[in-house]
Amino acid sequence: MTLNPAEIGAVLAVHGPVARVLVAQAKGSVPRGAGTSMLVWADGFQGTIGGGALEWQALARAREVLAGGGPRVDRIPLGPALGQCCGGSVTLVTERLEVVPPLPWLRRVEGQAGAPEMRGFAFADGWLQEVATSPARPVWVWGAGHVGAALVGTLAPLPQFDVIWVDTDAARFPAIPQGAERLVAVDPGRAMAHAPGTAEHLILTYSHEVDLALCHAALVRGFTFCGLIGSASKWARFRSRLGALGHSDAEIDRITCPIGDPSLGKHPQAIAIGVAARLLSRTPPGDLPMKDTT
CATH class of the missing domain: 3.40.50.720 (NAD(P)-binding Rossmann-like Domain)
Structure with a gap:
């Protein structure tokens, strides 16, 4: 579960720039695993990162990013603060997309550290790498x-x-x-x-x-x-x-x-x-x- 250029391209063609919310890390009991993502535009979205309060907050943040904000990283415990009892935590990376990203897609989403060695889908030291969707x-x-x-x-x-x-x-x-x-x-x-x-x-x-x-x-x-x-x-x-x-x-x-x-x-x-x-x-x-x- 990672980057699908064809699907992103189809959504961009219909809706223009979108915000993409990605579960970069997942720990403990969580609704969806790392690599799950959703695409968000002004009046709609496609995909799900698990629904509930987590997703509603993610949609609001995504539309802020879509309006002109840079990439953001949110580390969220899924406990009483969200009214959820999953007990785990997720790290969400939200980015604005205007074109289909290249593959593999390596970028820094937070911090100032140099790029570490990364293979496949990985999130480390503020750097995120995604690869092509695997066949189902x-x-x-x-x-x-x-x-x-x-x-x-x-x-x-x-x-x-x-x-x-x-x-x-x-x-x-x-x-x-x-x-x-x-x-x-x-x-x-x-x-x-x-x-x-x-x-x-x-x-x-x-x-x-x-x-x-x-x-x-x-x-x-x-x-x-x-x-x-x-x-x-x-x-x-x-x-x-x-x-x-x-x-x-x-x-x-x-x-x-x-x-x-x-x-x-x-x-x-x-x-x-x-x-x-x-x-x-x-x-x-x-x-x-x-x-x-x-």
Whole structure:
């Protein structure tokens, strides 16, 4: 969770100069960790550093910086003074941005000390360095129906995931939330070949035949997780048909059906909560880092 030039550039293009609030250090129990940031303009903001009194104070300071102040560093205990019981403390660095910063971005934000040796994201001796956002886990959601919309709405804001939302017709998509990318694919099975081999797939289209084609394509392409919406009887039929297509029992067992937590019920939001919990509890191969959350 650190600098995302593309996101900063998009906000600058719409709103002009902004103030950026960054959690440079976090100690103890805090709402968000070091590297979390938010962008603030005169009548709005994007991102969150944890909400509550901390964020409201940060917004006020950010708008002071936006109005012409230089960078400021605030060390804030999250105790009774803020009406919060987290018990930790954060150091916030607030800066005015008029252009997209270079990478890596090394600058002095307080004091007079010379620059120390720094690697990656670091805050030391009044100097702050940020590097490019690391790639997140690719999650491909196949189907833009009610369950697909609930899943994308739940997963897209999470920093762990980059969400690709796929369906056969652009008209099937509702509004695309920030953090998700739409892909229209007339033949979803062929589109599977464009997914990275590390992708996590959630298959829940309007058609059992499309679902089956996607399961087959996923087994051919490779994946780190593949979940299919459906009943026990649907999965029994799919297992038989996937076997007839040449997949071994061990390969077919890699597909999870049903997805989510059946005990939560069949409401789209309940399914989305169960799926999100399952994905969040998984340890991705290679311990992939998270994307930026500005």
